[in-house]
Amino acid sequence: MIFIGLLLCVCLVFGSPANVGSVLQPGTSSLVTFRILFTTGSAFDPPGKEGLAALTASMLAQGGTRSLSYDQIVEALYPMAASVNSQVDKEMTVFTGTTHLENLDRYYGLLRDMLLDPGFRPEDFKRLREDAINFLKVSLRETNDEELGKEHLYNVIYAGHPYGHHNAGKVSSLEKLTIEDVADFYRTHYTSGNLVIGLAGGYPKGFAEKVEADFGKLPDRPADKKRFDNPNLAAGTHIDIITRDTRSTAISLGFPIEVNRSSKDWAALALVASYFGQHRSSNSYLYQRLREARGLNYGDYAYIEYFPRGMFLMTPDPNIARQQQIFQIWIRPVEAENGVFALRAALYEYDKLVRNGISQEAFETTREFLTKFANVLTQTQGARLGYALDSRYYEIPEYTSYIKSQLAKLTMADVNAAIRRHLKSDRMRIVLVTKDANAIRDAIVNNVPSPIKYNSPKPKEIMDEDQVIEAYRINVKPEDIVVVPVAQVFQ
């Protein structure tokens, strides 16, 4: 019978007998989860060929093999309700899929051939390149102001850096890519040195060794070990205002930090981000001040790790590990007339955080939350495997025990010291997506007050604070505020 669960004894095994890296989590679940990871990604796109890593991955996951066309693969996967999915970030490309144990051999045979014997068929290339272009030109530019702003913020911060383009690429580069480029990227980067096999669930004895032996046939070259530096940003605040015909104003802001999951101060900064703006939670400061107290928008959050598609997800997808991260504040769309007020409110609250740090009570409650929330993040077999692969990448212990032990050691003083060390607003980058870009630009340049009107009485404390916020000076030089037509973004 089909019966899931019973993860009674999951053990974690790093390493493998061959030259292939692997993270194995054998268990008793009747599901088997694959996460086949390559430590390569869009930061390895050659200049002028941005989007190549992502297009290569989609050619494997959504294209035919040498022996099967893609429609034949779809046909074969259909009765198993299984799929092969790809995800590409700067330094990681992962292929994921889960199958019921009853279908393991059939599913694995397809997955193996898709990754090891790709067909690179012209009809797949035409379709997938067009999909990538339409994703940037239509879906991202024109249907989701929040993701548009967030992704443009990363491009602004990492301009001139290997991280400086969207993972899907640039429209102008994608238009020039060829199927030979894809085959060349595959040959160069899909190597045993870059490979880590992730496998979890009730797979039979000997299965992992078989997968390792199969994938061990990839070219035996060392990993693409590359050091990515902190971006060299000009000092001062810079603002990009993307202009498009939209009814509200989306805001994202942030700056690079020198902290990632392996850093000494990571747990301290993770605690700060959770306290200030836990993703999709009312349990955070910024949300309570902007949404709960003022009704400005749908939510307000803060991050120290890249979290794409956050409007669709309650918890982040694993395997987007990066050497370089940013501190980011996401203000969800506000009514257009409140755009400048909302930006000022975000900056005002951020400056207060940096100035005052967090209280003992906030420290303790957030620490307790994060300690337990680690179990929520790793509820599923797929998530546990994904986090284990990320831990291997960052060279840290298993995630839940790591974060719990790091949090247990922290003090409020450590957290406030980490704020002072890492949260510096002298290189802030801000992106707004709005209809009336010039009016917002003029209001910021001329420091025009931006009072807010409410539909109900507010406590005196809020009204007094509003007076400070509405005139809060955004220190930016006029030449550092740029209006960007949406058609230029991701071009």
Added chain:
Amino acid sequence: MKKFLAAISVLCFAAAVPAQQKETRLFPYNYTIDDLDNGLRLVTVPTDFPNMIALYIVVQAGSRNEVEPGKSGYAHLFEHIMFRGSEHYTPEQRDRILKKAGAESNATTNFDRTTYYETFSKEDLEPVMKLEADRFQRLKYPEPAYKTESLAVLGEYNKNSADPTEKLDEVLHATAFNRHTYAHTTMGFLKDIQDMPNQYNYSLQFYNRFYRPEYTTILLVGDVSRDQALGLTKKYFGDWKRGNYVPDIAVEPPQNAPRTAAVDWNSPTLPWLAVAFRGPAYSDEKIDKAALDLLSPIAFGPNSELYQRLVLKEQKVDELQPDFGNHPDPELFTIYSRIKDPKDVDYVREQILATFERFSKEPVDQAKLDATRSRIRYSFALRLNSSSAIANALAGYIGLRRTPETINRLFALYQRITPQDIRMIANQYFTPNNRTIVTLTSKGAKD
């Protein structure tokens, strides 16, 4: 695309058919049902996933229940207001308790139900149950907080408004339904959302009507026993007073001609097309809905002849998605498609219509039907990968029938359906008079 994905997942686990196996149960967990005297129902599903508990509270009130003109969007508004404090807990106290529990907490609303959920460590079950009981029985929100929260709802409308499929869906329902409340989306009409701040008293009435035990089912899944669940439910929800309101939801009269609508979209987009037919209501006894559930992926899924031609071979379309959710009243069987070139809109529409017509006349291939049953069965199994995923998979069925058993009954129904049944039902529903087509294009893009 969020709603399309949601719709697909509903379909995937809605359906359930065996291929090789002779099983009669799709939902593999043992569960218990306990009914309190006040009409409240408790469903407890112990699982082997350790330490965590998922608490889902399902209220059988969604935008379908919004019967008064000018009052669309209130079920969804309530999803927000329920976080604005109750007699014994301010919103800040509530946040503190859930923060201490390390809980993931949120709520969702759709046509037919509103679902509140928390996932948390098992030691926090009692404080969370106590907290939830207070807001369901003694919600207390001052008018200024109500007005402020109505702006957060407007913020939600705003964040969605850049997406043309939101508008497509709104116009589709407004066109396909004249009397039934499925004519408005769950988000509601913008003018009604903008009027919400003035409707504090109506909001109180909405709460008193629907936040009652007879509309509500508590679902506890995970590292929990029936005794523990029942004890806490009696302790904290036992005194909840039964209500007496039953909404008079208008029956949609039969459609007597095909309908069309066109949306001019302000910013650049690829054209969207929604081709919809009135479909049957959910049933685990009558074959109508179940037969079309099976047809949906065969005719329009990634393995269908139409998908493979339009998306993979001709490459004229980059999205082709069937949407056919489970609802207590008849709703729509819709095919959404995004077309790469405006000049192909007419061609794609004709191809979709020809596919509906084909399956109204031809029986589906037996092998494809078997493969679809297998797919649905594994799809459901693959979903049940944590206690919260199990609760999430159950919530829709709880909203319809208040019991997980309906899944197994539906599974048994699927086993009985033949290619001839599917053809007969398709022929009955996919008629021109049942049809609504909406096209969305950038202003000036077509012609």
